[in-house]
Amino acid sequence: MPAQTVATVIVAAGRGLRAGGGVPKQWRDLAGRPVLARTLDAFAGLGPVCLVLHPDDIGRAPEIEARAEMIVPGGADRAASVRAGLEALAATSPGKVLIHDAARPLVMAETIEAVIAALDHHPAAAPGLAITDALWRVADGHVGGTVPREGLVRAQTPQGFRFDSILAAHRRYEGPSAADDVAVAQAAGLDVALVPGHEDNMKITGPGDFARAARILGTDMDVRTGNGFDVHAFGPGDHVWLCGVKVEHGQGLVGHSDADVGMHALTDAIYGAMAHGDIGQHFPPSDPEWKGARSEVFLAHAADLARVEGFAVTHCDVTLICERPKIGPHAQAMREELARIMQIEPARVSVKATTSERLGFTGREEGIAAIATATLVKS
Known part of the structure; x- marks a missing residue:
C-alpha cells in the first residue's frame, strides 16, 4: 500500500x-x-x-x-x-x-x-x-x-x-x-x-x-541562550506598558509601538537564541503598519517561530531598570501576562527590577531600560 x-x-x-x-x-x-x-x-x-x-x-x-x-x-x-x-x-x-x-x-x-x-x-x-x-x-x-x-x-x-x-x-x-x-x-x-x-x-x-x-x-538536546536589551525615553502620558501590563505613571514611554521596553528586550532574547536577528528585522520601525502596535504581537511572533523550529522556551528572565514606577506590585501580573503570550507556564518566567542608584539616564528618570535572557531547548 x-x-x-x-x-x-x-x-x-x-x-x-x-x-x-x-x-x-x-x-x-x-x-x-x-x-x-x-x-x-x-x-x-x-x-x-x-x-x-x-x-x-x-x-x-x-x-x-x-x-x-x-x-x-x-x-x-x-x-x-x-x-x-x-x-x-x-x-x-x-x-x-x-x-x-x-x-x-x-x-x-x-x-x-x-x-x-x-x-x-x-x-x-x-x-x-x-x-x-x-x-x-x-x-x-x-x-x-x-x-x-x-x-x-x-x-x-x-x-x-x-x-x-x-x-x-x-x-x-x-x-x-x-x-x-x-x-x-x-x-x-x-x-x-x-x-x-x-x-x-x-x-x-x-x-x-x-x-x-x-x-x-536529555541524551540529544540543543540548548540555546539569547540576550536582549532595550531602552525607551519618557515622554508625555499618564501610564506606561511594561511586560504587557498597564502601569499608571506621571509620564509615558516614547516609541514607534507601545514602547513596552521589557517585552522588547525579551522578544530580542528569543530571536537571539535562534540567531534570527532582532525586532527591527521582523517588524521594521519604518513600516507604518507597526505604528502604535501592541508589543504582544512581537513576542507572540518570536515564541511561535521558536515552536515552528522545534524549540521550547524553557525559561526567561526580565530585569527592568528604573527609579519609578515601582515594579514590585505588578511583577506577578507581568509574569502571568508574558507566560500567556508565549503559551508557557508562569513558573518559567521571571520579572524583577532594580534601580541604577540615581546614576545615569535611568537614575535621572529620563527613561527605562530592560535586559532579558531566554533559554530555548530542542530535543
Whole structure:
C-alpha cells in the first residue's frame, strides 16, 4: 500500500491526573515541550492525523491542535474515543491506520515503520517487549507465587490495522471495556502480528515517569541562550506598558509601538537564541503598519517561530531598570501576562527590577531600560 494511505489516530482524551501536575498528563511539560506536541512530532509526515481530545480540552492549545488534520471529541472510555477517531477518518478511507496513545511521546520511527510494514501481510500488528523480570502473584502485600513469563510481552503502541477491518471490529464490539485495540481486533478474529517494541517507548503514567522520559530526551538536546536589551525615553502620558501590563505613571514611554521596553528586550532574547536577528528585522520601525502596535504581537511572533523550529522556551528572565514606577506590585501580573503570550507556564518566567542608584539616564528618570535572557531547548 502506498504511504499516503496511512492515517493515525492519537488518543488524548483521558484525564491522566495520576501523573500529578494538576493537569492531564498529555498537556504537561516534558523537557520544555508539552507531551502531546512531542507525540504529534513522531507521526508528522506519515499521513492525516485525527486527534481525539476530551471535549473540555478542544481549543486549549490551538498551535498544537493545528498540527492534526482532524480534531474530534472523545467518548466515555478509550474504546469509545478510538471509535470516534476511526469514524471521523471513514470518509477518507485510508488503507492503514495507526492508533497511538498520546502518553507515549518517545515512540521511535523504527517502531512505527515496523508496524506499517507488517500490515502488508497481516490485518493487524502491534509492538511488544519480552518480559525479562520474574513475575509474582501478590495477595495482601505478600508474594503468593511465581507466574511463568514465557510467551508474555509488554504491549505498546502504535497498534496498526487495516482500516476497514478495525473500524468494523469497533462497530461490532460489545464486550467489556477493552484494554487496547488489539483486544478489539482479537474479539473480531483478526490475526495480530507482533513487531519489536523499544524500551524508550514508555507510557507516562506516574510522576516518576516524567523524570525518566526527560532523562531519555536529555541524551540529544540543543540548548540555546539569547540576550536582549532595550531602552525607551519618557515622554508625555499618564501610564506606561511594561511586560504587557498597564502601569499608571506621571509620564509615558516614547516609541514607534507601545514602547513596552521589557517585552522588547525579551522578544530580542528569543530571536537571539535562534540567531534570527532582532525586532527591527521582523517588524521594521519604518513600516507604518507597526505604528502604535501592541508589543504582544512581537513576542507572540518570536515564541511561535521558536515552536515552528522545534524549540521550547524553557525559561526567561526580565530585569527592568528604573527609579519609578515601582515594579514590585505588578511583577506577578507581568509574569502571568508574558507566560500567556508565549503559551508557557508562569513558573518559567521571571520579572524583577532594580534601580541604577540615581546614576545615569535611568537614575535621572529620563527613561527605562530592560535586559532579558531566554533559554530555548530542542530535543
